[in-house]
Every structure is written in structure tokens, then in C-alpha cells.
Amino acid sequence: MIxxxxxxxxxxxSAVARLRRHVNLVDNFDHPEELDAIIxxxxYCPREVISxxxxxxxxxxxxxGLDRIDVEAAKEYGISVKRTKGGNAQSVAELAIGFMLAMARKMKFLDRGLQAGKFQTFGLPETVGLELSGKKLGLVGGGQIAQLVADIARAAFHCEIFxxxxxxxxxxCRALGFQxxxxxxxxxxxxxxxxxxxxLTDSxxxxxxxxxxxxxNRDLILVNTSRGGVHGHQGIAEFPENRGV
Known part of the structure; x- marks a missing residue:
């Protein structure tokens, strides 16, 4: 039986094409009792489906991240939960560096100016950004993706890593060159x-x-390529008005 x-x-x-050669793909949860595996x-894969x-x-x-799967329910019903650890690590690391550059150099602000035809505003103090070179980069979490971010930041911008x-x-941390x-x-x-x-966990x-x-630190640049719930919209909204983020 397939x-x-x-x-x-x-x-x-290409992954979908390979799957189709071996399994029957189902795109709804109408009959979860007929499923042999879930991708x-x-x-979200909640308890109601898992049960x-x-x-x-x-x-x-x-x-x-496993926050979209009720892992406890899966354990309860004897279902293995796996993830593709490292599969997108390089991609996420490059994205994080890209966001840092975009915010430090005010690319979004400058692009909007270009779209609005405000070429004369370029060069004004409010359009001058920051260099990443020699800056202090703080990592929250020191796993594979964070280590790749650190590698890029050090090699390209000589950043100090915390x-x-x-x-x-x-x-x-010392072995990785982190403070x-x-x-x-x-x-x-x-x-x-x-x-x-x-x-994203309870902690x-x-x-x-x-x-x-x-x-x-004043004018801190924060990049979150993990989950929004780590800071939440309320935390950003409550950031002191006399400081930047």
C-alpha cells in the first residue's frame, strides 16, 4: 500500500517530485486517520489532528523550530517528531547579515526616498548610516546558525562577537571566539x-x-530571524522613546 x-x-x-514517486501526497487534514506521515x-499540527x-x-x-507542532501530543501517541537541522543554516545566517546591512545603511529609508523622487535628500544627516566594520555583535543563542553569522561578521567586517x-x-565560548x-x-x-x-519555547x-x-545600547539594531514571539510586538512598542531600536 502506498x-x-x-x-x-x-x-x-524537486523534493515534491521525489516524494510523489514513493508516496501519495495529501494537502488537507480532512482524514488524519488515513495519514502515515505529516510534513x-x-x-500548525495541533493535538486535535495528532490524536x-x-x-x-x-x-x-x-x-x-518545533513550535508549530504539539510535540507533547506526538510523544503521547507514539509519533516521532523530526526536523531538518542545519538544512537552512547558511541561508538564515546570510539573511541575518543582510538585515543588519539594510538597517545599518538605512536601505529601506533610502529606497523609499528614491521611489518618491527625493534624490536631493541623500547626503543629509538622517540618511547617513553606520558601518558594520569593527562593531560589537551580540548573538542570542550560540548554535549552528549563530556560529555562521559570527563567521561572516568576523571575516567580512572584523566584528567583535558576544x-x-x-x-x-x-x-x-572561548573555543568559538565568543565573549x-x-x-x-x-x-x-x-x-x-x-x-x-x-x-520559541516557554523560556x-x-x-x-x-x-x-x-x-x-542607544540605537541598538536588533535582527530576529527566529520567531516573533521571542520579543513580541508589545516589547518593541514599549521600547523607550528616547532610544532607538
Missing amino acids: PNVYLHDHICD VRQQ RAKRCRLIQMHGV VYDPFLSAEA KIETVSGLVAAVDFVSIHVP TKHMFNAAVFAKA
């Missing part, structure tokens, strides 16, 4: 840029809040 595999989110066309990317998926033996996350990661020992900071508040006070690379949800931002 296995039934749920896949609703878009993934690489998710943006879609009905009696035949399912695997839930595969097309990515790293990290907050309670699971990374001081010895490991370990013990608190998030301490990190944002010490650096010019922060790049977030942690999963990381809203870890960036008004109290943390109040300690931040």
Missing part, C-alpha cells in the same frame, strides 16, 4: 547589533521585553 503523506506548505519542487513548514492520526508514525518539520547562551559553557555574557540585559547593553537565534517567549530594551 503511504499517505500530508504536505500543504510549499517546499522545493509541515508553516502549517486522530492513528496510523501516523512521523511528523517531519521542514525547518528547525553571546548569551545559558547552554554554552565559558570554555566552549560570554550572562544575561540578555547585559548583552544588549554591551553591543551595537543583536541577532537572535533561539527556538524564550518574550525574553526581549521593555525591561531588557531599557538596558539597551
